[in-house]
Every structure is written in C-alpha cells, then in structure tokens.
Amino acid sequence: MIPYFLMYFFLLISCFLGSITKKRFFLICVFILFSVFSGFRYNVGVDYVNYVKIYNLEDGYESRELGFSLLLNFLRYIGADYQFMFLLMAIIMQILVYNIIKRYNYNVWISVFIYYCISPFYIATFNGMRQYLAIAIFIVALKYVEQKKRFKYIISLLLGGFFFHESVLFFLPLYYILNKTISIKGRLFMFLITIVGSFAIDKLISYTPYIVYLLRDRETHVSSFTYIFAGVSILFIVFWNRLNSFKSKLIMENMNLLCFLSLMVVLLQSNGVLIQMTLRMNSYFFFVYIILVPAVISSVKNVHIRIGMYFCLHIVLLLYLIRTICFNGALYNLVPYSMNFSLFK
Template identity: 25%
Template sequence: MLIYILIILILGLTYLFRKSLSKKLCNLIIIYIYIILSIVGGIRYNVGTDFELYESIFNRSTTIVYSSDFVEAGYLYINQVLFQLGFSFQFLLLIVSLFINFNFIKGSKKYNDDVLGFLFFFVTTGIYFSSFNIMRQAIVISVFFLCINLFINKKYLPFTLIMLSSYLIHRSIIIVLIIVFLCIIKTRIHPLRLFLTGLFIVLGIINFSNNDLIMKLFFFLPDKYQIYSSSIGNLDGINLINLVLPTIILLLIFIFYNKLIIKNNKNFIFIRLFLIYYILLVFSTKYIDFYRVAAYFEITLLVLIPQILDLIKLKEKWFVDLVIVVLFSTYIIIKLLLGHYGVVPYDYNTNFLLNE
C-alpha cells in the first residue's frame, strides 16, 4: 500500500505546482511518472484479482488450442511468442503496462495540454488500478482512448479499422463500437432528458425484473459474446461506492452542460458517452458483467473532469486545486483500503526470463 500512497503523493504535489513549472521540467516529470507507473504495474506479483488466470494462460500458451469461447487469438499469440522467446509472464506484464500507460498519456494530449493534471486523475479515478485486473480489456481501452479523437473528427473508417483489430485482444469492443456509433444519431429529445428516461427504465429493471429477462439479451448475440452471460445469475454487482464520483460528475454536467458545449462542441460526444457509462454503471450494481462495457466509457472522466474544473471561476484557484487533491486522493485511498481492484497488498517480481 505504501507504494500507492507514494505515487498519489507525488502526483498530488505535481498537480498543485504544475502551473508554476516550466514546460521542459513538466515534460521531464511526465517521463519519470510514466516510468514509475509502468514499473509498478509491470513488476507486480500476484497483485490483481485476475493475476493467476493471466499467469496460467501465459504458462500454458504453447499448449492451449485456440477456441472462440476462450481467450482471443491475438492475445494468445502474443503470449506464445514471448514464451517461446524465453521471456516470463513478468516481462509480458511490463510490456503491457508500458503500452497502456503510453496510450493514455499520448491520448491525453489530444484533449488537454495539462498532462500532469491528467496523470493525477488517471490514478485517482482508479482507471490506472483497473488495468491491473482487466488486462486484455485495458489494452483495448487504452487504444480506444488514443483513437476516439478520430471518431470525434468524423474519421470513421480509420477509427473503425483500428478498433476492429482490437477484437483480437478483447471481443467486447464490438459492443462498444455499436454504442459509440449510436451516439451520433441526432434526436429531438435533449440528451439529458433522454438520459433520465433511460435511467428510470434501468432502475425499474434492476428493482422489478428477474434474471431471465437480462439473460435473454445475451441470446441475441453471437456465441462468442454469450460468455458474458456466465455471471448474470450472480447478483454480486459492483459496490455502490463506485457510483460516488460518477454521480458528482453527473450533477456537475447538469449544471454546466451548456457551458461545456460552448467551451468545446466535441464535449457533446463525451457527455453522451459519459451518460451511457453512468447507466451501464447503475446496471452493474446488480449485474456485474455490464461493467465490462461500462469500463470503456470511464475514460470520459479524464476528459470532462478537467474541463468542468476550468469552468469553476474562483480567484483562489490554488485553493480549488488543494481541495481537489485532498478529495481525490482520499477517495482512491479509501477504495484501495476497502479492497477495490484487488491490488493490496503489493508484491513484486523482477524475473523477466523463464530460466530465472
């Protein structure tokens, strides 16, 4: 846990003083933080709820026969190549960690020049820690974040081709692509009214429907996607604490909706994606499999939070920054201590070769 607190402390301090730092120094700090985050994620050992599963896949990769209802072909092939080259699972973790964090940092520059601020929210919203668990999906999510700007700029073909290639890593991207393209459909109904209608419907389904109704939704999907119905009957959804931050952001979006659109008309897409994220998150409180899709749209927090904060006009801006650091740092530390993400306690391993 100490390593996480140190990371949060470093990011909190850089967030507070980032505006007084030179551009050259900021870029240097970004590189150092990138290396730190990647190493911590890359050398972790038995950290994360899915660690043993992914380690087992790697160690058996050369003997596993590909099946459409198991791990995706692209991810399996990467495991096989690294294993045959003599690298260990730990080396795969390091490569994946470097790749994911690079995509997020590179992608952040497309929406905001404040990369140090972005890194603070990347960690304190929990997105960084999520990558310790949903590793295959985190790879695709990072690519999605890097490339969503193509979609916003109406470069639909390259965006679609890149994301379809991610199908080789995690098949859920198909569902996400459908949702993303539905977002550009113009309606006469205000997005916030449409959201409230959808939210009431979801709350009704959660409180008054039985599992059979939800199960039937998966039967309309190809066989490859029906594996996500495996835990529909399990009512252990995500903890309600996961709704705290998104609910606060939702209220702020209602308050600053028009100003956010005026500030940047591209926010229209991000707001729609966030509203979808919130509905899926509410669904996830009962049916945890919906979180697999919701996780893709959690990235909207990284774009919308800094812009909402920019709209809060106070003379004592330093005080706002201090409050943000305290609140977000406390929020993520509490979640970690409560066992969210399964990353506590932290242990590490630096053996990158199989024969070590």
C-alpha cells in the same frame, strides 16, 4: 501499502516540477514509473494468477482473442517468462493513456492524479488488464470520430478486439452517435429504452458469448461511489450548456450521457453478476472522465472558483486513494505489494 503512497508523493513532486518548468519530461517520467509499478508487480491484483495460468497454458485457462494468444505464443518462443507479459501490457497501456492526456491537454496533472487515485482507472488495470487496453484504444479512437475518419475508427476497434478484448467491438456503432447532437426527445427515448432494457438484460446476454457470466454465482454489491458517479454525470447533463466550449465537447457530452445510462442499468440490477459485468462495460464510457473533469473545471472563468475546485478535487482524490488501498487493498489483492524482475526463463 506504502509503495502506493510513495507513488502518490512522486506524483506531487513531478506535478510541482512539471508545472514550474513546463517540461514534458516530468510527465514522461510519471508514465515510465506507472509502467514499472504495474509491469513488475508480483501477485498483485485479483486476475494476476489467472493471467499466469493463461500464459502457462493451464487447462481451462485461455484467451478468446486470437491476437492475444498469438502474442503470448511469440513471447514463449523467445523464452520470455510470464512477467514479461505483464510488463509489455503495462508499457502499451501507459503509452496509450499518455497520448490521450497529452492530446486533450486541459490540465494534464489533474488528469494524471484522477487516473492514479480513482480505482476504476490505473489500479483497475492490475485486474482487467486486457479489457483496459481495449478501453484505452477506444478512447484514443475517439479522435477519429471527431475527425470523421470512419475507417481508422473501425480499424482501431477491430485491432483492440483482435488483440485484447472483444467487448470493444460492441462500440463500433457509436461512430454514428458520438458526434451527433441528441435532442431532448432523443435523450428521453434513450432513458426509457435503458429502463426497459435493464429488466431484460439477462435475456439479451443469454444470446451473446457473455452468457458465462450468468452462470456464475457471485454476489456483488453496488458501491456508494456508483451513486456518486451517477450524480456527477447528472450534474454534467443538467449544466452542460452553461460550460464554455472546449475540444471534443459534443463527444464528451455524449460519452457522459452514455456513462449515466449504463450506471442507471447498474443501479436497477439485482443480480450481482450482472452488476459486475455492466460496470465493466461502463468502464468504456467512464474512462473519459480523466479528460472530462479537467476540461469542465478549466472552462470555469472565475479563477478563484477554478482554484477552489481543483483543491477540493485533490482532497477527494487523496481520500479515494486512501479508501482503495487502506480499506479495500486486501479485498482486491493490492496489498501487500511486491515485485518480480525475472523477465526470461
């Protein structure tokens, strides 16, 4: 578990130097390290072995995404080993996240610490590698919603679904929602629909390719942090109008609302498999918090309150990282951490 905390201290040093010099160089170095740490990991992450089996064309292991299969065929053709696949995916992921953080630019270092310390973000890419690539593409494509460039938004999500994870295609209709002001009546209607839908979700899923999740026998408990995250999203909803204006505020508001509604579905579920699946779909909305939290804190006018909020947030992030690595590291196959530098056969 030591490598994870060495990464954390490297972030602290980079944050200090980057804040003093105002140079983008240190931020770039962090994302290069993120790529190396993720791309050269060996047998780290629950899904690591499954991806190796997909790459090696073992029976029963394949990707539904044609583009991903074509990409793996190309890597096999040039003689790359499966570790090259992990490195390539890691590099693409970190380039996308770097551009997301750089574009919104509220407090890039707070965004970096949230991204690294909160397990549903960077560390989660060790497991749901393809889906998190699709999530990052979706977050990048939010700028096209703001700019009202429908064609680019649709193409981005189609490419994300073709190459990485088809679940991103479910969010194509959000183009017509995210940039709209939703009235109180509209929110209440969405709230009621969510409650009704949460009790019929298993029936709805049975008509989709994800029916395989219903056939699995896997117990999943709702984490206490799910309640905390739901509470945070409620606070944002209640006090949103008191916040100062910031870039993409309307889109962020609607993403927060959708995040809360999807978390509510999770909390109303009793089927462990459905909890897991709904949380994975929620990741598309929850990922925006690496942008939203710094934006909200930056909008606070009182300097002393703002500094206090940053300090408290940093303590929470460190404790969350300790919980993830020290207490749940073995559960999620994060420890022991080892590396493999063999990229070609």
